[in-house]
Amino acid sequence: MNRFATRELSMLVALVAIWAFFAWQEPVFLSARNLSLLSVELAVTAVLALGMLVVLLPGQIDLSAGSGVGLAGAVAAVLVFWHEVPAPVALLIATLGAVLVWSAMGALIAIERIPAFIMTLGGLLVFRGLHWLVIENQTVPVVEGGSQNVYSLLTTYYLPDVAGYVLAGLAVTAIVASALGARKRRQSYGFPVDDGELTFLKLFVLAQFVFLVVIVTNGYRGVPIALVILGLVAVLVHQLVTNTPFGRYLYAIGGNEEAAAVSGVPVRNTIIGAYALMGGIVALTGFMQTAYSGASTSTVGSLMELDAVAACVIGGTSLRGGRGTVLGVLFGALIMASLLNGMTLMAVSPEAKYIARGIVLALAVWLDLRLGKGR
Amino acid sequence: MSDSAVLAARSIVKRFGAVTALDGVSFELRAGEIHALCGENGAGKSTLIKLLSGVHPHGSYEGDIFVDGLPVEFRSTRDAERAGIAIIHQELALFPEMTVGENLFLGAFPRRFGRIDWDRVYAQSSATLADCGIQLDPATRVGDLGVGQQQLVEIARAIARKPKVLVLDEPTAALSRNEIDTLLAQLRKLRERGVACVFISHKLDEVFAIADRITVLRDGAAQGTLATAGTDADEIIRRMVGRRIEDHYPRRQSTCGRTLLALHGVNVDPPNAGGLALRGIEFEARAGEVLGIGGLMGAGRTELLMHLMGLWGNRRAGTVELDGQPFTADNPRVALAHGLAIVTEDRKRYGLVLPQGVTFNVSLSSLKRLRRGAFVDRDAEVARTRTIADDLRIKAQTLEQPVGTLSGGNQQKVVLGKMLLTQPKVLLLDEPTRGIDVGAKLEVYELINRLTAAGQAIVLVSSELGELMGMSDRIVMLCEGRVGGTFERSEATQERLLAAAMGRLEHAA
Numbered sequence: 034m035n036r037f038a039t040r041e042l043s044m045l046v047a048l049v050a051i052w053a054f055f056a057w058q059e060p061v062f063l064s065a066r067n068l069s070l071l072s073v074e075l076a077v078t079a080v081l082a083l084g085m086l087v088v089l090l091p092g093q094i095d096l097s098a099g100s101g102v103g104l105a106g107a108v109a110a111v112l113v114f115w116h117e118v119p120a121p122v123a124l125l126i127a128t129l130g131a132v133l134v135w136s137a138m139g140a141l142i143a144i145e146r147i148p149a150f151i152m153t154l155g156g157l158l159v160f161r162g163l164h165w166l167v168i169e170n171q172t173v174p175v176v177e178g179g180s181q182n183v184y185s186l187l188t189t190y191y192l193p194d195v196a197g198y199v200l201a202g203l204a205v206t207a208i209v210a211s212a213l214g215a216r217k218r219r220q221s222y223g224f225p226v227d228d229g230e231l232t233f234l235k236l237f238v239l240a241q242f243v244f245l246v247v248i249v250t251n252g253y254r255g256v257p258i259a260l261v262i263l264g265l266v267a268v269l270v271h272q273l274v275t276n277t278p279f280g281r282y283l284y285a286i287g288g289n290e291e292a293a294a295v296s297g298v299p300v301r302n303t304i305i306g307a308y309a310l311m312g313g314i315v316a317l318t319g320f321m322q323t324a325y326s327g328a329s330t331s332t333v334g335s336l337m338e339l340d341a342v343a344a345c346v347i348g349g350t351s352l353r354g355g356r357g358t359v360l361g362v363l364f365g366a367l368i369m370a371s372l373l374n375g376m377t378l379m380a381v382s383p384e385a386k387y388i389a390r391g392i393v394l395a396l397a398v399w400l401d402l403r404l405g406k407g408r
Numbered sequence: 409m410s411d412s413a414v415l416a417a418r419s420i421v422k423r424f425g426a427v428t429a430l431d432g433v434s435f436e437l438r439a440g441e442i443h444a445l446c447g448e449n450g451a452g453k454s455t456l457i458k459l460l461s462g463v464h465p466h467g468s469y470e471g472d473i474f475v476d477g478l479p480v481e482f483r484s485t486r487d488a489e490r491a492g493i494a495i496i497h498q499e500l501a502l503f504p505e506m507t508v509g510e511n512l513f514l515g516a517f518p519r520r521f522g523r524i525d526w527d528r529v530y531a532q533s534s535a536t537l538a539d540c541g542i543q544l545d546p547a548t549r550v551g552d553l554g555v556g557q558q559q560l561v562e563i564a565r566a567i568a569r570k571p572k573v574l575v576l577d578e579p580t581a582a583l584s585r586n587e588i589d590t591l592l593a594q595l596r597k598l599r600e601r602g603v604a605c606v607f608i609s610h611k612l613d614e615v616f617a618i619a620d621r622i623t624v625l626r627d628g629a630a631q632g633t634l635a636t637a638g639t640d641a642d643e644i645i646r647r648m649v650g651r652r653i654e655d656h657y658p659r660r661q662s663t664c665g666r667t668l669l670a671l672h673g674v675n676v677d678p679p680n681a682g683g684l685a686l687r688g689i690e691f692e693a694r695a696g697e698v699l700g701i702g703g704l705m706g707a708g709r710t711e712l713l714m715h716l717m718g719l720w721g722n723r724r725a726g727t728v729e730l731d732g733q734p735f736t737a738d739n740p741r742v743a744l745a746h747g748l749a750i751v752t753e754d755r756k757r758y759g760l761v762l763p764q765g766v767t768f769n770v771s772l773s774s775l776k777r778l779r780r781g782a783f784v785d786r787d788a789e790v791a792r793t794r795t796i797a798d799d800l801r802i803k804a805q806t807l808e809q810p811v812g813t814l815s816g817g818n819q820q821k822v823v824l825g826k827m828l829l830t831q832p833k834v835l836l837l838d839e840p841t842r843g844i845d846v847g848a849k850l851e852v853y854e855l856i857n858r859l860t861a862a863g864q865a866i867v868l869v870s871s872e873l874g875e876l877m878g879m880s881d882r883i884v885m886l887c888e889g890r891v892g893g894t895f896e897r898s899e900a901t902q903e904r905l906l907a908a909a910m911g912r913l914e915h916a917a
Contacts, residue, residue: 224807276783276784276786277784278775284764289760292760293761295740295750296773296826297745355764356763
């Protein structure tokens with residue numbers, strides 16, 4: 034318990050340090066406009082990272098996620114722009130396709146025992162090639178001219194101010210209710226809980242944070258719909274991994290696959306399920322990232338899989354499986370998104386950005402190993 | 409000690425924690441003799457040879473070891489090798505991706521101008537192999553060889569170092585009849601050259617075919633050294649048994665009900681060619697009954713249980729009936745769903761998700777039945793786990809404590825609890841008391857009584873004869889994948905059980 038708290042605290046300190054540094058170097062970092070953009074970038078990174086969490090928990094990996102993001106976005110864009118398919122239908126088709134393809138990869142990994150690293154590395158190359166084929170090496174906008182559709186709105190729609198506050202109110206109520214409910218349950222089980230004051234303090238800070246986000250984003254155009262999507266995906270994945278048999282199986286397989294199998298865990302189907310879910314999340318991220326770029330180009334999604342893995346690892350997910358939480362991944366994604374956003378503001382060259390990302394990733398893993406010692 | 413002893417041990421005491429593995433053992437190997445070590449599982453044979461070959465370094469035991477009459481202090485296996493003692497362990501230690509020649513010379517490659525002289529490696533390998541009577545191309549990849557041939561390569565490797573003493577720990581376990589003959593002939597040839605040999609085998613016919621003298625160990629104490637010419641198999645078996653039964657076995661017989669598990673003429677082929685196969689397995693377990701399964705190491709006890717759970721081998725013939733219905737499990741899920749559950753021997757590997765808590769582990773096999781809608785019903789999960797934990801007296805700070813931090817006995821109870829929560833009709837227990845303290849052992853025995861009283865059938869695999877005889881209503885002894893003998897509780901004696909395990913039932917009967 035103590036170690037966990039140390040870890041959370043050190044992540045918070047790192048985040049504050051990063052923000053303080055960028056605010057000092059580029060005061061515009063803290064402007065409502067930039068923070069609003071940052072929240073959209075966070076949403077895209079974090080949604081993919083949450084999918085990666087589901088794959089990492091049973092000790093697998095998905096290196097093809099970034100290429101898949103580009104491909105799914107491209108398929109939807111081509112359907113909408115060149116074939117005039119209605120946007121919702123296009124998104125549905127691309128999503129179903131992704132779920133199918135990822136299920137197939139999952140089946141090859143789980144049943145044929147192709148190592149996930151190799152299988153998805155192959156996927157990375159294949160999907161990148163398909164992506165470029167699909168867009169015929171052109172730039173394919175997600176929508177005609179200045180008009181809008183469901184696709185383009187994914188990252189350009191902002192909730193009206195009032196709706197933002199209502200949503201924040203609902204969210205805070207739900208969080209407080211579920212937190213207090215969980216606390217009461219744990220007490221009834223005789224499990225240790227934080228004392229009342231600490232619980233209140235945590236919830237109070239969280240509520241303040243939620244309203245702060247709304248106030249800040251309302252200072253620009255309102256709460257981005259992308260952030261709402263992230264919230265929904267986060268709640269969904271959290272419920273899935275902590276409260277369903279499927280989620281328990283993910284942790285069990287990652288913790289000890291042989292014991293899981295002997296215990297009657299459907300190891301193969303669980304792994305296939307994890308990849309199927311990843312396919313859906315890759316498609317969703319693809320739509321958001323492509324919409325954010327305004328068009329499908331050959332570079333959309335490039336290297337996003339590594340940002341997703343980095344976010345997971347920074348957030349305390351074990352690459353060997355069996356350990357990781359949604360909250361941690363959200364934190365990790367926020368750190369990654371903040372770094373990228375801040376460096377862009379400071380006009381850091383792409384070369385230096387790559388180097389910085391790499392160092393942060395290695396640093397995070399090293400830190401994780403240090404803090405994880407004695408386990 | 410006689411002057412001709414090349415290797416001798418005097419008054420050796422070796423402890424592992426609270427367990428005394430060797431208790432004042434003396435042993436003497438004469439030049440040019442083949443000396444067999446016999447004893448039950450856990451009698452101390454492997455511990456003794458590990459001491460003689462430096463695996464357990466000087467200082468970790470009491471007593472003295474002598475080579476050619478001079479005291480030695482082996483700090484590592486290298487020291488022992490330098491003193492001319494080569495050991496061939498039960499588990500193969502070859503590199504499957506390398507060729508036979510590379511394996512033979514690994515660590516001692518002949519060099520030329522600083523580079524490995526491959527011509528000499530292969531020329532010498534050929535000579536060594538021919539010398540050992542093994543017909544093999546030294547350029548063959550070891551992984552492409554059968555287990556038996558690999559064993560011969562291992563022996564050739566030891567011989568290539570020109571040892572004074574060769575120690576073989578069950579070298580024939582994986583060999584075919586022909587390969588065994590080759591090996592035994594090879595050992596005789598080495599004896600003619602004056603190489604002394606320590607030979608561990610469970611197969612008494614081999615022992616009598618090759619050994620000059622036999623030392624029997626029991627419970628970590630030597631039971632005398634006999635010249636092979638002056639003794640017979642019955643005498644050896646008599647000395648091997650008679651283990652003191654210190655533990656209390658509180659078996660209470662319960663009334664037997666219908667047959668819950670029955671095997672008729674079951675043949676199972678191993679997943680890998682050349683491995684142990686099960687042949688003609690025949691037994692039944694009734695409600696309220698404990699069926700004991702015994703046998704020596706490698707007799708196929710664990711494989712049999714794993715097969716029933718759908719984890720090992722392909723059934724080629726015979727039928728398994730579970731509660732009167734024909735039954736085959738492709739995986740443990742099917743088995744668990746039909747009321748068959750297993751507590752495996754290696755609980756850390758097959759039993760527990762160590763970083764997770766007690767509740768997580770106990771409920772893992774029953775999550776489908778602990779649902780409310782799509783979600784796990786936490787109330788029911790915690791309540792059931794608490795009931796089980798109280799019932800089995802699992803000692804944990806909270807039910808969330810990671811099971812990796814629990815004691816061995818409590819870990820075993822968590823695995824038991826997980827299986828009990830599935831409400832099995834038949835519970836397979838593979839060495840359920842291994843590595844747990846006496847108190848926890850007693851609790852496991854009490855649990856067995858309660859479960860059988862409640863009408864479950866228990867299949868108990870144990871390598872401790874005392875435990876088998878104390879806790880089983882009927883005992884099946886396996887021997888090399890076959891049933892060596894079946895005994896009612898009243899007719900089981902240690903001699904008869906052991907004779908059956910060695911495939912020599914007719915001699916002891």
